[in-house]
Amino acid sequence: MQRSIAILIASKAKKFLNLCLLEKGNPVVTSCFWGRTFTTKRSSSSVRDRNVNLDDAIDSFCNMIQSRPLPSIVEFSKLLSRIAKSRNYDLVISLFRHMEVCGIGHDLYTYNIVINSLCRCSRFVIALSVVGKMMKCGYEPDVVTVSSLINGFCQGNRVFDAVSLVSNMEEMGCKPDVVIYNTIIDGFCKVRLVNDALDLFERMEKDGVRADAVTYNSLVTGLCSSGRWSDASRLLSDMVMRDVVPNVITFTALIDAFVKEGNFLEAEKLYEEMRRSSIDPDVFTYNSMINGLCMHGKVDEAKEMLDLMVTKGCFPDVVTYNTLINGFCKSERVDEGTKLFREMSQRGLVGDTVTYNTIIQGCFQAGKSEVAQEIFRRMDPRPNIRTYSIFLYGLCSNWKVEKALMLFENMQKSEMELDITTYNIVIHGMCKIGNVEDAWDLFCSLAFKGIEPDVVSYTTMISGLCRIRQWDKADMLYRKMQEDGLIPL
Numbered sequence: 001m002q003r004s005i006a007i008l009i010a011s012k013a014k015k016f017l018n019l020c021l022l023e024k025g026n027p028v029v030t031s032c033f034w035g036r037t038f039t040t041k042r043s044s045s046s047v048r049d050r051n052v053n054l055d056d057a058i059d060s061f062c063n064m065i066q067s068r069p070l071p072s073i074v075e076f077s078k079l080l081s082r083i084a085k086s087r088n089y090d091l092v093i094s095l096f097r098h099m100e101v102c103g104i105g106h107d108l109y110t111y112n113i114v115i116n117s118l119c120r121c122s123r124f125v126i127a128l129s130v131v132g133k134m135m136k137c138g139y140e141p142d143v144v145t146v147s148s149l150i151n152g153f154c155q156g157n158r159v160f161d162a163v164s165l166v167s168n169m170e171e172m173g174c175k176p177d178v179v180i181y182n183t184i185i186d187g188f189c190k191v192r193l194v195n196d197a198l199d200l201f202e203r204m205e206k207d208g209v210r211a212d213a214v215t216y217n218s219l220v221t222g223l224c225s226s227g228r229w230s231d232a233s234r235l236l237s238d239m240v241m242r243d244v245v246p247n248v249i250t251f252t253a254l255i256d257a258f259v260k261e262g263n264f265l266e267a268e269k270l271y272e273e274m275r276r277s278s279i280d281p282d283v284f285t286y287n288s289m290i291n292g293l294c295m296h297g298k299v300d301e302a303k304e305m306l307d308l309m310v311t312k313g314c315f316p317d318v319v320t321y322n323t324l325i326n327g328f329c330k331s332e333r334v335d336e337g338t339k340l341f342r343e344m345s346q347r348g349l350v351g352d353t354v355t356y357n358t359i360i361q362g363c364f365q366a367g368k369s370e371v372a373q374e375i376f377r378r379m380d381p382r383p384n385i386r387t388y389s390i391f392l393y394g395l396c397s398n399w400k401v402e403k404a405l406m407l408f409e410n411m412q413k414s415e416m417e418l419d420i421t422t423y424n425i426v427i428h429g430m431c432k433i434g435n436v437e438d439a440w441d442l443f444c445s446l447a448f449k450g451i452e453p454d455v456v457s458y459t460t461m462i463s464g465l466c467r468i469r470q471w472d473k474a475d476m477l478y479r480k481m482q483e484d485g486l487i488p489l
Helices: 003-024 044-049 054-066 073-085 089-101 108-120 124-136 143-155 159-171 178-190 194-206 213-225 229-241 248-261 264-276 283-295 299-311 318-330 334-346 353-365 369-377 385-397 401-413 420-432 436-445 455-467 471-483
Strands: none
Touching: 054 073, 054 089, 073 089, 073 108, 089 108, 108 124, 108 143, 124 143, 143 159, 143 178, 159 178, 178 194, 178 213, 194 213, 213 229, 213 248, 229 248, 248 264, 248 283, 264 283, 283 299, 283 318, 299 318, 318 334, 318 353, 334 353, 353 369, 353 385, 369 385, 385 401, 385 420, 401 420, 420 436, 420 455, 436 455, 455 471
């Protein structure tokens, strides 16, 4: 690739590194970014799952660097490429650095492997510095280098920089391929610049680059996320007309959009079209349909969808059950939600924090406080601040304020970082049982804790003060709320 592309990349590298220096306030030592030295235990299982044995890869590398004469750079490149394909990018970066320490020179291929790895794990500034180093060694960036950097720009939400790089490629007579276009189109869609994505799609077609299913999937998903369902449907028709075969991702994006809109008839048509096209819906498809049905209160139909997916050999996951449990709890059918909660365990699924939060809240809302407390005690994942807030609110709502205050006291003693929602619940609970003075003390302590009261805090406290006829204090608090720019509920 011609020199101007290299100059453009170099200028981007300089800009990013200068920003990094300004943010850190001290010189950047490149080697400190390469990450910890490689280990064998932590990631070996994930790599084995991708048909690369991490221990063997490291052993091979150690044997290679100790061999005399050293193996050719081609052999090192093959090893790095294999590890990169297993997505263990941190290991690629570490081995690349060890090669430098051992005095083993790199070629364009190894530079491209590590640049891609750095971009993949969002270490984009360092990727650009490696490009600069590569150029100093006499290697010009090629289309693979540029593709990796474009991917990095898009990952960092710098999509227009990626477009600029493509324009320079074209000026130099290097034609971007469908992969590069897809990367940028997807980048635009992810930052909700769908019109820019569609403009690039038209430009792609004019340049004679044929869109594939990946292109259409990004656009359909982006249009659906922006609420442009009719445009997404038209794009599906255009896709079929151009003999690009829609896949499960295409249909799932559209089905998800239609069910959220409440257009179940259209979603059902798409589902049937999938079946006719011999495309099996996956767990994401079914989850989208179940979520849409639950959103519109159709929990029985959602449960039937769960049964259907099981009969079709598609096994539900934690998201499926969380959605359904939440749907039943919101429909005040907590017993059926609890039944699904138990069914999860029978299927070998372990509930997460969302599962427990949902079922605990549902039980409290149904007045089943003892059941909620038992589930809280048996909670396997560690409760988060949301769990504790739900539990505190449930206790207070069921007139178990004293128990809530004991829990709150323990929370304060722990290292847990409490938020304004937690304090609002406790202030409301205190006011509810007539402990307005204690609630007032807690409200006044918020400033010392570095927590800003919100409109709920003020409204709750004003209501409590009015209840005990402290009109002057309530009026003072009302004026303070207005001064803080908060609009009364």
